[in-house]
Amino acid sequence: MLNSLFQSPIKTDDSNPRISRRAIDHIKKLIVVLLLISCQNKPTDSSLPKAKAGKMFLTEAMFQNQTSIKLDGEWDFYYQKLLSSEEIKKNSSILKNDTLVLPGFWNEIKREGKVYSPQTYSTFRLHLTLPKSFLNGQFSFYIPHAFTTYRMYLNDILISENL
Numbered sequence: 001m002l003n004s005l006f007q008s009p010i011k012t013d014d015s016n017p018r019i020s021r022r023a024i025d026h027i028k029k030l031i032v033v034l035l036l037i038s039c040q041n042k043p044t045d046s047s048l049p050k051a052k053a054g055k056m057f058l059t060e061a062m063f064q065n066q067t068s069i070k071l072d073g074e075w076d077f078y079y080q081k082l083l084s085s086e087e088i089k090k091n092s093s094i095l096k097n098d099t100l101v102l103p104g105f106w107n108e109i110k111r112e113g114k115v116y117s118p119q120t121y122s123t124f125r126l127h128l129t130l131p132k133s134f135l136n137g138q139f140s141f142y143i144p145h146a147f148t149t150y151r152m153y154l155n156d157i158l159i160s161e162n163l
Helices: 002-007 021-038 060-064 085-090
Strands: 055-057 073-079 098-102 122-125 127-129 150-154 157-162
Parallel strands (some): 055 127
Antiparallel strands (some): 073 122, 150 157
């Protein structure tokens, strides 16, 4: 029955031109595309924070309308160095670092003729500042499966790893 609805010809006379099968197919495709676009779960709020130069500042207002906040943006990137927070604090003036936009891949970066090899190791660092009223709160991190080995520390405490 449904098939007959779409296949039945529209009677035509001079005041009612016939709609072609091709036009109906295009309309169906457009409806499907619009439905898919409307179901996406991407935030459209441009006020969501982004990390800049290895730092991200979060405010209470950001948590009022959001249940999760992505830590996307410019992270400090120490190529071919495995560093602890202490080592970074002690040697920040002499350590050479770059920034890398995450999510992303360091082997896709080409700066000043330098190409980073994907088959090596590095340290990523993000200094996250929370509102004082949240300091004793409970937070969680969603870490998508990474097809690589990593260790994730929070205030020098190992909170996640994939070995």
